[in-house]
Amino acid sequence: MYQIAVYGKGGIGKSTTVSNIAAVLSGRGLRVLQVGCDPKADSTSLLCGGQPAPAILDLLREGKKNLQPDQIIKTGFNGVLCAETGGPAPGRGCAGRGILTAFEVLKKSGAFDACRPDLVIYDVLGDVVCGGFTAPMRGGFARQVFIVTSGENMSIHAAANIGLAVQDFQKRGYASLGGLILNRRDVKNEDAKVQELADDLDTEIVGSLPRSSLVPEAEERRQTVVQAFAGSPMARQYEVLAQAVLEKTGL
Amino acid sequence: MRQVQVKKCTCTADVSGVCSALFELGGMVVIHDPSGCNSTYNTHDEPRWYDRDSLIFISGLSEMDALEGNDDKFIADIEDAAGSLHPAFIVLVRSPIPMMTGTDFEAIAGIVQEETGIPTFYVPTDGMHSYIEGAGRALEEIVRLAPEIAGKMPQEPAAVPKRDLADRCRSGVNLQIGTDGRRLRVNLLGVTPLDFSIGTSLLSMKEFLRQAGFDSACCLAMDTGLPEIAAMGGADVNLVVSTAGLPAARFLKDKYGTPYVVGMPCGFFSKVLAEQLHRAAAGEAGGVCLLPDPGIKPGEKSYIVGEPVICSSIARALALESGNFYPRVICPIQVPDRLRLPDVIYAESEEELEPLLGQAGVVIADPLMKTFCGRGTLFIHLPHEACSGRMFRAGIPDLVRDCPQRILKAPVWRQMS
Numbered sequence: 001m002y003q004i005a006v007y008g009k010g011g012i013g014k015s016t017t018v019s020n021i022a023a024v025l026s027g028r029g030l031r032v033l034q035v036g037c038d039p040k041a042d043s044t045s046l047l048c049g050g051q052p053a054p055a056i057l058d059l060l061r062e063g064k065k066n067l068q069p070d071q072i073i074k075t076g077f078n079g080v081l082c083a084e085t086g087g088p089a090p091g092r093g094c095a096g097r098g099i100l101t102a103f104e105v106l107k108k109s110g111a112f113d114a115c116r117p118d119l120v121i122y123d124v125l126g127d128v129v130c131g132g133f134t135a136p137m138r139g140g141f142a143r144q145v146f147i148v149t150s151g152e153n154m155s156i157h158a159a160a161n162i163g164l165a166v167q168d169f170q171k172r173g174y175a176s177l178g179g180l181i182l183n184r185r186d187v188k189n190e191d192a193k194v195q196e197l198a199d200d201l202d203t204e205i206v207g208s209l210p211r212s213s214l215v216p217e218a219e220e221r222r223q224t225v226v227q228a229f230a231g232s233p234m235a236r237q238y239e240v241l242a243q244a245v246l247e248k249t250g251l
Numbered sequence: 252m253r254q255v256q257v258k259k260c261t262c263t264a265d266v267s268g269v270c271s272a273l274f275e276l277g278g279m280v281v282i283h284d285p286s287g288c289n290s291t292y293n294t295h296d297e298p299r300w301y302d303r304d305s306l307i308f309i310s311g312l313s314e315m316d317a318l319e320g321n322d323d324k325f326i327a328d329i330e331d332a333a334g335s336l337h338p339a340f341i342v343l344v345r346s347p348i349p350m351m352t353g354t355d356f357e358a359i360a361g362i363v364q365e366e367t368g369i370p371t372f373y374v375p376t377d378g379m380h381s382y383i384e385g386a387g388r389a390l391e392e393i394v395r396l397a398p399e400i401a402g403k404m405p406q407e408p409a410a411v412p413k414r415d416l417a418d419r420c421r422s423g424v425n426l427q428i429g430t431d432g433r434r435l436r437v438n439l440l441g442v443t444p445l446d447f448s449i450g451t452s453l454l455s456m457k458e459f460l461r462q463a464g465f466d467s468a469c470c471l472a473m474d475t476g477l478p479e480i481a482a483m484g485g486a487d488v489n490l491v492v493s494t495a496g497l498p499a500a501r502f503l504k505d506k507y508g509t510p511y512v513v514g515m516p517c518g519f520f521s522k523v524l525a526e527q528l529h530r531a532a533a534g535e536a537g538g539v540c541l542l543p544d545p546g547i548k549p550g551e552k553s554y555i556v557g558e559p560v561i562c563s564s565i566a567r568a569l570a571l572e573s574g575n576f577y578p579r580v581i582c583p584i585q586v587p588d589r590l591r592l593p594d595v596i597y598a599e600s601e602e603e604l605e606p607l608l609g610q611a612g613v614v615i616a617d618p619l620m621k622t623f624c625g626r627g628t629l630f631i632h633l634p635h636e637a638c639s640g641r642m643f644r645a646g647i648p649d650l651v652r653d654c655p656q657r658i659l660k661a662p663v664w665r666q667m668s
Contacts, residue, residue, distance in 0.1 A: 094351065096352075096353055097351055097352075097353060100353045130320075130352075130353070131320050131352055131353035131354065131355070132353045134353075134355070135353070138355055138357075138358065139355075139357055139358060139361075169358075171362060172355065172358035172359075172361065172362065173358060173361055174358070
């Protein structure tokens with residue numbers, strides 16, 4: 001089992017990218033588990049026809065105890081295994097603590113032993129805003145972190161912060177930086193800006209995705225591009241990216 | 252309102268359970284907590300605190316350090332203290348605040364170990380579970396790591412400010428492995444003052460083993476040292492005398508195949524227990540012997556309240572001695588499902604305790620539990636350090652030698668019988 005985590009600025013397209021990668025790799029015969037780490041609990045929505053896996057924290061809130069794998073994992077498109085940590089209501093509680101609790105439940109439930117995934121992908125909310133959001137990159141979880149970014153300044157700024165956090169935590173034995181995923185917004189000098197960031201972080205651009213109208217169209221259908229527009233040029237782009245990520249894992 | 256404790260005193264919590272389990276082993280216990288005073292964890296229910304040196308520290312976590320996740324200061328303080336004291340090992344213990352902020356203790360332990368060269372581990376407490384959970388985890392972990400830690404210990408005593416600790420840890424002088432090669436060697440597991448205080452109970456358990464023809468190998472973890480713990484895998488059978496010893500017993504069973512028996516010797520039950528030890532050592536019942544069925548029905552509305560293994564053993568001793576009457580066991584302490592025994596009523600909340608004890612005919616329990624009993628209840632005192640701390644320490648009996656007889660001689664017991 002190899003585990004990776006995907007971070008990036010809110011709204012940059014992490015869940016869409018991760019879901020498409022998961023769909024491609026699962027379609028190739030890998031057992032892939034996608035874990036959404038966001039209080040909104042919608043990471044796996046596109047894989048599950050708009051009905052994502054039940055959020056672990058929602059189940060805890062309902063008083064359910066000793067959660068079992070079949071209670072927290074839902075099988076989505078192409079057989080991708082889907083889970084969502086969930087979190088507190090907006091403006092309440094502590095989302096970071098929520099992630100940590102959900103991770104404890106995930107481990108304790110025996111989900112990894114029961115599902116035996118080849119690849120686990122953690123789709124993590126926005127920035128590494130507190131200790132709880134480092135949970136996916138801690139010992140025993142992801143071994144590599146990938147950061148989704150565009151050439152927009154705010155996105156690059158967020159990616160730089162995440163990259164520095166990953167480097168800072170190296171001493172703790174956390175995940176290493178696997179590379180950047182460029183999700184184009186077609187801003188000026190986009191390639192050069194993201195390449196500069198990669199150089200600064202001593203990493204590489206693992207893959208890049210063009211801007212495509214097929215992405216929002218697929219979202220309208222509550223599907224991944226790989227499902228809604230199989231064989232399209234954009235689906236092909238996701239296949240190339242998935243292959244690049246897979247090669248980084250050594251699977 | 253459910254789960255509110257108005258009458259019931261909170262028993263010792265998991266953090267103190269870790270401290271109690273590791274108190275004598277020459278390791279540095281560091282509690283990451285804002286409290287600036289060790290009494291929060293160690294004085295009220297740690298009888299050794301007053302006349303023995305200890306290596307228990309509290310980090311003094313500040314609001315800003317918690318807010319900023321300033322783990323570097325925590326690490327630096329640990330390494331500074333360790334540099335002066337040269338402990339045999341370092342254990343990090345979590346309190347509620349770093350639990351909430353998600354401090355990564357496993358990573359910090361790894362850094363401290365790498366930078367100091369001192370074996371360092373973490374016990375995942377949160378201050379919200381009972382001492383049984385904390386002590387159980389700590390004892391299991393020290394049994395797991397003792398061979399590695401003992402191997403790294405210096406030949407000369409470390410600069411631990413407690414001479415008796417260092418002496419004990421230095422050369423295994425307390426190792427009591429039999430020399431004739433015929434007597435079975437037995438480890439005692441789960442011995443802490445929280446359940447046995449510092450009276451003569453431990454000596455009596457060792458005397459029981461001697462009289463029953465066994466050699467006592469290691470007592471986890473009082474009057475012992477790391478070399479003895481490191482050698483525990485060489486014993487023939489383990490005797491689990493409290494629930495806190497169960498995780499370590501299971502670990503030793505998995506790793507070395509050592510069979511184990513659950514029960515505390517006392518009164519006529521001691522003879523049964525000795526037979527169980529021989530059976531377990533011979534591999535009967537897969538090498539696991541839980542407390543045997545008393546063979547008669549429990550008395551109506553009569554209860555013994557406290558630690559499950561101890562109280563179940565006393566109840567069986569009473570069954571054997573009275574022949575027709577024994578109390579049911581109620582455990583008011585939080586015990587995780589994986590450590591629960593059959594035939595014990597686990598009643599942690601007041602809602603569960605009140606209907607049982609309020610209607611009881613006879614209750615044997617810590618004096619602080621009397622508040623639950625009705626006016627007609629006949630009450631026999633059995634003080635428990637983890638329940639009332641030092642308040643009734645002088646009244647804690649030798650659980651092995653005196654307990655069943657003391658209860659049998661109590662006028663209220665005779666009245667009930």
